[in-house]
Amino acid sequence: MKKTLLAAAALAFTAGLAHAGxxxxxxxEGKYPPYNFINDKGQVDGFERELGDKLCAMESxxxxxxTNDWDSIIPNLLSGNYxxxxxxxxxxxxxxxxxxFTQAYYPxxxxxxxxxxxxANIKGVVAAQVGTIQADYVAKSGATLLEFPTMDDxxxxxxxxxxxxxxxxxxxxxxxxxxxxxxxxxxGQEVQLGEGIGVGLRKSxxxxxxxxxxxxxxxxxxxxxxxxxxxxxxxxxxxx
Amino acid sequence: MFLSCADPSALSGLNxxxxxxTTDKQLMxxxxxxxxxxxxxxVAPVAxxxxxxxxxxxxxxxxxxxxxxxxxxxxxRGIPDVIFFLFVPIALDQGLEYMRHxxxxxxxxxxxxxxxxxLVCPAAKLPPTDASPFYQESxxxxxAVIAFAIxxxxxxxxxxxxxxxxxxxxxxxxxxxxxxxxxxxxRRVLIPQMWTYALPGLSNxxxxxxxxxxxxxxxxxxxxxxxARELGATKSKIYAYPHPDWRLWYxxxxxxxxxxxxxxxxxxxKRLSARLARGQATMAGEALRKVGA
Numbered sequence: 001m002k003k004t005l006l007a008a009a010a011l012a013f014t015a016g017l018a019h020a021g022x023x024x025x026x027x028x029e030g031k032y033p034p035y036n037f038i039n040d041k042g043q044v045d046g047f048e049r050e051l052g053d054k055l056c057a058m059e060s061x062x063x064x065x066x067t068n069d070w071d072s073i074i075p076n077l078l079s080g081n082y083x084x085x086x087x088x089x090x091x092x093x094x095x096x097x098x099x100x101f102t103q104a105y106y107p108x109x110x111x112x113x114x115x116x117x118x119x120a121n122i123k124g125v126v127a128a129q130v131g132t133i134q135a136d137y138v139a140k141s142g143a144t145l146l147e148f149p150t151m152d153d154x155x156x157x158x159x160x161x162x163x164x165x166x167x168x169x170x171x172x173x174x175x176x177x178x179x180x181x182x183x184x185x186x187x188g189q190e191v192q193l194g195e196g197i198g199v200g201l202r203k204s205x206x207x208x209x210x211x212x213x214x215x216x217x218x219x220x221x222x223x224x225x226x227x228x229x230x231x232x233x234x235x236x237x238x239x240x
Numbered sequence: 241m242f243l244s245c246a247d248p249s250a251l252s253g254l255n256x257x258x259x260x261x262t263t264d265k266q267l268m269x270x271x272x273x274x275x276x277x278x279x280x281x282x283v284a285p286v287a288x289x290x291x292x293x294x295x296x297x298x299x300x301x302x303x304x305x306x307x308x309x310x311x312x313x314x315x316x317r318g319i320p321d322v323i324f325f326l327f328v329p330i331a332l333d334q335g336l337e338y339m340r341h342x343x344x345x346x347x348x349x350x351x352x353x354x355x356x357x358x359l360v361c362p363a364a365k366l367p368p369t370d371a372s373p374f375y376q377e378s379x380x381x382x383x384a385v386i387a388f389a390i391x392x393x394x395x396x397x398x399x400x401x402x403x404x405x406x407x408x409x410x411x412x413x414x415x416x417x418x419x420x421x422x423x424x425x426x427r428r429v430l431i432p433q434m435w436t437y438a439l440p441g442l443s444n445x446x447x448x449x450x451x452x453x454x455x456x457x458x459x460x461x462x463x464x465x466x467x468a469r470e471l472g473a474t475k476s477k478i479y480a481y482p483h484p485d486w487r488l489w490y491x492x493x494x495x496x497x498x499x500x501x502x503x504x505x506x507x508x509x510k511r512l513s514a515r516l517a518r519g520q521a522t523m524a525g526e527a528l529r530k531v532g533a
Contacts, residue, residue, distance in 0.1 A: 022362070023370040031470070033478050038470060040248075040263040040480045066376070068460065076460075079334065079358045080365065098356050152473045156485065175476030202357045 023062045024208065026052050027082035030067035031150060032172055034232045035088035035197075038067070047232035048086040051105060052199075054228075055215040070131065071149065074099060077202060084208070085200030088169065090133045092194055100203045102212045104196025105225065107238040111137070112190040114173045115158060115165035120187040127154040127163035133194050134167045158184065171233050192238075248480045260481045269467035273497065275381070276453050276464055283388045283449060288442075290393020295400035309397070316394030325455050328387035329380075333366060340364035377461070384459045392449055399441030404430060406437040408521060436516040436524070443509040450501055468494055 028036040030044055039045035044065040056063035066082050077085055077099060090109070091101045111134050113122045123143045128135040130147040138145045146163050148154045155176055157163040165187050166173065176182035199216075201209050219225040226239040245251070245259035260266070297309025316324065337360045341352065345361035352359055367379040407430055415429040456463040472487030517524035 031473070033476060037478070038265065040265050042263075042265040042268045062370070064370075064373070072460075078356045079330065080337075080360070150469075150473075152469075152485065152487070155474065159485075175478070176474070180477070202359075204354045204357045204359055 023064060024056065024084065025082035026056075026063050026065045027068050027073060027077060027085050027087070028065060029070050029073065029087040031070070031152075032088050033175070034171065036086070047106075047228065048088070050232075051219075051225075051228055052084075052086050054219070054224075055212055058215045058218065059211040061211065070129070074200070077200060080202075083201070083205065084212070087200075088172075088197055089200050090194035091196060091198045092133055094136075095200070098203075100201045100205070100209055101198035102201065102209055103216055104198045105216050105219075106197035106229065107240060108192045108194050108196045109238070110170040110190045111167060111193050112170040112173060112186055113165045113167050113188040114176060114184045115187040116184060118185050118187055120165040122165050122167075122188040124164035125162070127157040127166045128168060129154055132168070134169065137191065137193055138167050155184075171237070256481070260483075263481065265467075265471065268462070269464070269471055272462060272464045272467050275461070276456070279381070279385065279388070279453060279456065280450060282385050283392065284446065286385065286389040287392035287396055287445075287449070290389050291396025291398075291400050294393060294397025295404060298397065298401050299404065313394045313397045313401075316391055317398065321391050321452070322455070322458070324391050325387050325459060328390060329383040329459055332383055332386060334358060337364050337366050340366065380459065380461050384456055384461055387459070388449070388452070392445060395445050395448075396442065399445065400434065400438050402441065403434040403438035407433045411521075433520065436513070436520050436522060439509070439513050439516055443505075443513070446505060446509070447502055450498065450505065464494055464497070 028044055028048060030036055030038045032046075034046050036044060036046040036048045044067065049065065052063060052065070055061075068076050068082070070087070073085055073087060073089075074095070076082065085099070088106075089095070091104060095101070113120065113126070115122070123141070125146055126138045126141075126143040127146045127148060128138050129151055130149055135145060135147055146157060148157060151168065151172060154163070154166045154168065158166045166184075170190060174180055176184050178185050199212050201212075216225070219228075220240050229237050229239050245262070248256065248259055251259055294309050294312050297305045298313065300306045300309065337358075338352065341348065341360035341364035344363045348361045350359065367376045371379075411429055411433060412425055415425045420428065454463065454465040457465045468490035469487060472485065472490035474485045475482045513524070514528070518528055519525060
């Protein structure tokens with residue numbers, strides 16, 4: 001009895017809503033240009049936005065975009081707040097334990113060190129964003145890992161001398177390098193980490209996974225994915 | 241205002257700044273100040289109601305009600321706020337979805353919890369997947385209001401309960417001697433007189449509430465802290481308005497905003513406390529009487 005009452009209250013609370021269609025909610029972080037960022041109109045923009053919209057159009061899905069903090073991006077996917085993660089998330093064994101990935105839409109990316117000068121001590125204190133494969137790599141490299149919640153904080157740490165270098169995805173670091181008008185220079189060797197970047201999905205969502213895999217496969221086959229990669233990451237970017 | 245912002249790269253100096261400060265993204269930042277003010281305006285009365293209910297329940301002669309009131313205040317006061325702010329919205333969201341699922345999809349056979357996944361039928365999703373962004377955000381806002389009200393209501397309950405105990409027993413005794421029922425004593429004497437004792441505690445809570453609003457960011461609501469971080473972060477050439485790390489300036493703006501808000505509150509609360517002290521058998525009331533006489 002009590003349960004029905006509660007349920008009725010819950011219904012009343014949410015009454016008058018249209019029935020949910022098959023809209024797919026795309027989750028992203030919105031702080032990782034050029035993969036995904038919030039443009040000056042306040043909308044999600046970037047490589048993943050364009051790719052995601054294209055995939056949705058190919059597979060006749062209606063898609064909306066939503067942003068979520070990086071720290072809780074996987075838990076909120078699992079509790080159904082959105083249906084996919086397209087946020088520059090590398091496919092790793094660790095993550096595969098909790099979520100599923102489509103095939104990679106971005107090849108294993110180059111990660112690189114950026115410091116105040118080319119001789120920056122990459123075995124010293126290295127800043128990385130928490131929960132990234134780069135952070136794992138730094139921890140295993142013998143350097144002292146200094147973790148920060150956002151990319152900006154890692155850059156700030158190098159700027160104020162807290163860290164000797166920052167280790168992150170090379171494309172995300174590029175705008176801070178001297179070549180592009182930033183203050184820093186590349187240090188050490190660049191490394192290819194992970195199995196590439198894929199769309200993160202709930203393990204139970206196999207239908208959506210098949211559709212997205214199909215779309216990504218088609219775009220790889222006709223070369224349109226490579227065109228998109230070059231558009232956002234420049235001509236030297238790894239392609240399929 | 242008549243200058244064109246169509247091509248930001250051609251602009252410089254003041255024109256650039258004017259265009260920059262009026263982009264859609266900046267307007268969303270300004271709008272988020274209203275969200276914070278709205279939260280304060282909505283949470284304060286709701287939390288006060290929770291506090292009132294909690295205090296009355298804790299003083300009730302009916303044993304289960306008294307236990308409920310006491311458990312509520314003890315539990316919320318004993319658990320870190322942050323945990324409540326994280327727990328309440330998730331628990332409410334999943335609880336509502338679960339109940340809607342049971343009612344709307346009786347034929348659904350797949351289990352709701354599959355490993356890590358929490359899966360209800362599409363019709364039971366809250367907010368519905370095709371809802372407008374405004375609806376999605378309002379839903380999150382309502383959950384945040386409930387979380388804030390539960391936490392601050394417990395503190396308010398304790399303050400109000402203490403204030404009720406501070407009303408001189410002689411006042412209540414006199415009312416009883418006039419033949420008033422317990423309900424009448426409470427309504428006519430206890431509650432009107434307790435405000436002067438409750439106000440210092442409640443004004444403290446109000447200040448803490450103002451300063452706790454940045455927790456909205458943690459609940460996934462795009463409040464002023466979110467936008468200040470987002471807008472202040474280094475903007476590379478991929479953005480229409482590139483600029484270096486300006487977070488310091490944005491946070492300075494927030495600092496001024498919060499200082500203004502707490503200053504205005506202080507002035508208003510001071511007046512309110514003087515108003516409530518009038519005719520009271522307290523030191524403040526006595527001082528007012530002497531000035532008037």
